[in-house]
Amino acid sequence: MRIDIVVVHVPRYRWGHEVDFVPPLTGIHLAALTPPGHQVRVIHQQVQPVDLETDADLVALSFFSGFAGEAFALARELRARGRRVVAGGPHATFCPEQAAGFFDSVVVGEAESAWPRLVEDAEAGRLQPFYQGEASPLEGLPLPRYDLLSGAFFVPRVVQATRGCPFACSFCSVPTLNPGYRTRPVAEVIRDLRFDGFRHWWQRKLVWFWDDNLTIRRPYILELLRAMVPERKWWLTQASLDVATDPELLDLMQRSGCIGIFFGLESFGAESLQDAHKPQNRAEQYRQRIAALHDRGICVMAGFVSGFDGDTPESIRRMARQLEEVGVDVPFLSVLTPYPGTPIHRKMQEEGRLLRDRGPESFNGYNVTFQPRQMSPEELLAAHRALWREAFSLRNSLRRIWRGLFTLRPGAFLMSACMNAFYCLKNLRGNHPRVFGPVQA
Ligand code: B12
Ligand code: SF4
Structure with missing residues (x-):
C-alpha cells in the first residue's frame, strides 16, 4: 500500500x-x-x-x-x-x-x-x-526514518530514550497518555545517535531528546550518559530541577555534551505551584539550581504558565522580571490549558469554568479556554501577551544572549543565542502569538 x-x-x-x-x-x-x-x-x-x-x-x-x-x-x-x-x-x-x-x-x-x-x-x-494501543516495553524499537524528513529542520536528530514521568502535574496528560516510566536499552539509543545520514555537521552533532523526563531514573541516565561520552554529541532534553542537586549527574551531563535542559518551572507563586500539583518546585530555589547548571555551561530553557488560580494580571506580568533575576536563558511562556484527560480539565469541568464557545484551535497553549479565578479571560490573555512581549523585548533578549557569553559552553551559547534571537525577531516584526477567540456555535 x-x-x-x-x-x-x-x-x-x-x-x-x-x-x-x-x-x-x-x-x-x-x-x-x-x-x-x-x-x-x-x-x-x-x-x-x-x-x-x-x-x-x-x-x-x-x-x-x-x-x-x-x-x-x-x-x-x-x-x-x-x-x-x-x-x-x-x-x-x-x-x-x-x-x-x-x-x-x-x-x-x-x-x-x-x-x-x-x-x-x-x-x-x-x-x-x-x-x-498498549503501553508496551520499549525494547527493539526501530531506527526513526530520518531519511524521510524534509530538509527544512535545523536539528533533525530527534530521539526518545524513555517514556513517561513519575510526577502528576495538574495540567499534564503524560501520566495517563504514557503510563509508567519505561526506558529503552542504552545500546539502541546509541544506535540512533550514530545515524550519520544528515547533510550538515551540526545536524550530525546535535541530538534533541523528546523525552518527558529523561533524567528521573538515576541508574539509567548514568548508564546512558556514560555510553554517550565517546559519541561527542551536543544534546538537549527536558528534565526536572532536581538534577541540579546531583553533582555526579551534572558532571556526567557536562562530559557527555549536554548543552541545554528544559525545565517546567511553571510559576513563582506558591499557590500557583500548588495548583499545578508541583510541590517539587520551590521558587526560592530556582536561582541556585539554575546557577548549578550554568556552572557546567548548560543552557536553561524554562517553561512558565499563566492562569493558575493563584495568578493575577500583576503576578503574570511580574514574571518577565523574575525569570531574568533567576537567570533563565530561554523562557517558554504559555497559557494554562485544560487538555482533556488532565486533572485540571476535570476540575474546570466540575466547577463549570470551561468556556464552551472556544474552538479546538484555542487549545494551543497560547489562548484562554477557561474562566480564570482572579481575572477575566480577556485580562488573562492581555497579561500573557504583555509578559511575552516584555520577555522577548530587544533589551531582555540581548541581556540573556550577552550573559550566556560568559556562563554557557559554546554549543549552549549558540543554542541560547539562536532561540532568543528567534523569539525576539518575532516580537520586533509583530509576528506575535495568534489570538483565537470565541467561535460561532
Ligand atoms: C516532544 C513534545 C513536544 C515538542 C515537539 C512537538 C511535536 N509536534 O512532537 C515541542 C516542545 C515542540 C512540544 C510543544 C508543545 N506541546 Co508537546 N509534547 C511533546 C512530548 C513530551 C513527547 C511527544 C513525543 O515525541 N513522543 C514520542 C513519539 C514517538 O510518540 P508520540 O508523539 O507520543 O505518539 C505516540 C502515540 O500518541 C501514538 N500516536 C501519535 N500519533 C499517532 C498517529 C497514528 C495514526 C497512530 C496509529 C498512533 C499515533 O503513537 C506514538 C508512539 O507510541 C509529549 C508528551 C507525551 N508523552 O506524548 C508532549 C505533548 C504531546 N505536548 C503537548 C502540548 C500541550 C504541547 C504544547 C501546546 C505546549 C505549550 N503550552 O506550548 C506545544 C504545542 C507546539 C505546537 N507546535 O504548537 C501535550 C498535548 C496534549 C493534547 N491533548 O494535545 C502533550 C501530551 C504533553 C502534555 N502537557 O500533556 N511538544
Ligand atoms: S513533570 Fe513534566 S512531564 Fe512530568 S507530569 Fe509534570 S509537566 Fe508532565
Missing part, C-alpha cells in the same frame, strides 16, 4: 515560524514501525502543504488537541476524495468518540502494538473503527 503519515500543524504565530528548528519524532517513528512492503511518506504540515490529491491507500493523521479542528477538516477533504483516513495521537486518545465521527478508524494510545495491526487490516480491507 501507499501510506501517507501526516503530522498536523496549525501555526501559533501570526505568520508561522521563520525557521523550523526541530521536527516531531511521531511521524518518522510511525513510518519506522510500518511493516515492510509498504511505500511510506511523512508530511509535516509545519513545513509542507498536505497533499489532498494524494493517491495513497491509507492516510494517517497525528494531532494534538489544538490541531483537532484542522485534522477533522483534512479528514473530511481526503475522505470526500475517496481516501481511507485514520487518526492517532493525544487528542484521538482522549476524545476517541469525537474523532470517530471524522475518521475511518481511531487509534487510542500508543502505536507500537496498534499501528502494525491497523496497517495489516487496512491491506486486507477489514479496518476496525477503533484500535487500542
Whole structure:
C-alpha cells in the first residue's frame, strides 16, 4: 500500500515560524514501525502543504488537541476524495468518540502494538473503527526514518530514550497518555545517535531528546550518559530541577555534551505551584539550581504558565522580571490549558469554568479556554501577551544572549543565542502569538 503519515500543524504565530528548528519524532517513528512492503511518506504540515490529491491507500493523521479542528477538516477533504483516513495521537486518545465521527478508524494510545495491526487490516480491507494501543516495553524499537524528513529542520536528530514521568502535574496528560516510566536499552539509543545520514555537521552533532523526563531514573541516565561520552554529541532534553542537586549527574551531563535542559518551572507563586500539583518546585530555589547548571555551561530553557488560580494580571506580568533575576536563558511562556484527560480539565469541568464557545484551535497553549479565578479571560490573555512581549523585548533578549557569553559552553551559547534571537525577531516584526477567540456555535 501507499501510506501517507501526516503530522498536523496549525501555526501559533501570526505568520508561522521563520525557521523550523526541530521536527516531531511521531511521524518518522510511525513510518519506522510500518511493516515492510509498504511505500511510506511523512508530511509535516509545519513545513509542507498536505497533499489532498494524494493517491495513497491509507492516510494517517497525528494531532494534538489544538490541531483537532484542522485534522477533522483534512479528514473530511481526503475522505470526500475517496481516501481511507485514520487518526492517532493525544487528542484521538482522549476524545476517541469525537474523532470517530471524522475518521475511518481511531487509534487510542500508543502505536507500537496498534499501528502494525491497523496497517495489516487496512491491506486486507477489514479496518476496525477503533484500535487500542498498549503501553508496551520499549525494547527493539526501530531506527526513526530520518531519511524521510524534509530538509527544512535545523536539528533533525530527534530521539526518545524513555517514556513517561513519575510526577502528576495538574495540567499534564503524560501520566495517563504514557503510563509508567519505561526506558529503552542504552545500546539502541546509541544506535540512533550514530545515524550519520544528515547533510550538515551540526545536524550530525546535535541530538534533541523528546523525552518527558529523561533524567528521573538515576541508574539509567548514568548508564546512558556514560555510553554517550565517546559519541561527542551536543544534546538537549527536558528534565526536572532536581538534577541540579546531583553533582555526579551534572558532571556526567557536562562530559557527555549536554548543552541545554528544559525545565517546567511553571510559576513563582506558591499557590500557583500548588495548583499545578508541583510541590517539587520551590521558587526560592530556582536561582541556585539554575546557577548549578550554568556552572557546567548548560543552557536553561524554562517553561512558565499563566492562569493558575493563584495568578493575577500583576503576578503574570511580574514574571518577565523574575525569570531574568533567576537567570533563565530561554523562557517558554504559555497559557494554562485544560487538555482533556488532565486533572485540571476535570476540575474546570466540575466547577463549570470551561468556556464552551472556544474552538479546538484555542487549545494551543497560547489562548484562554477557561474562566480564570482572579481575572477575566480577556485580562488573562492581555497579561500573557504583555509578559511575552516584555520577555522577548530587544533589551531582555540581548541581556540573556550577552550573559550566556560568559556562563554557557559554546554549543549552549549558540543554542541560547539562536532561540532568543528567534523569539525576539518575532516580537520586533509583530509576528506575535495568534489570538483565537470565541467561535460561532
Ligand atoms: C516532544 C513534545 C513536544 C515538542 C515537539 C512537538 C511535536 N509536534 O512532537 C515541542 C516542545 C515542540 C512540544 C510543544 C508543545 N506541546 Co508537546 N509534547 C511533546 C512530548 C513530551 C513527547 C511527544 C513525543 O515525541 N513522543 C514520542 C513519539 C514517538 O510518540 P508520540 O508523539 O507520543 O505518539 C505516540 C502515540 O500518541 C501514538 N500516536 C501519535 N500519533 C499517532 C498517529 C497514528 C495514526 C497512530 C496509529 C498512533 C499515533 O503513537 C506514538 C508512539 O507510541 C509529549 C508528551 C507525551 N508523552 O506524548 C508532549 C505533548 C504531546 N505536548 C503537548 C502540548 C500541550 C504541547 C504544547 C501546546 C505546549 C505549550 N503550552 O506550548 C506545544 C504545542 C507546539 C505546537 N507546535 O504548537 C501535550 C498535548 C496534549 C493534547 N491533548 O494535545 C502533550 C501530551 C504533553 C502534555 N502537557 O500533556 N511538544
Ligand atoms: S513533570 Fe513534566 S512531564 Fe512530568 S507530569 Fe509534570 S509537566 Fe508532565
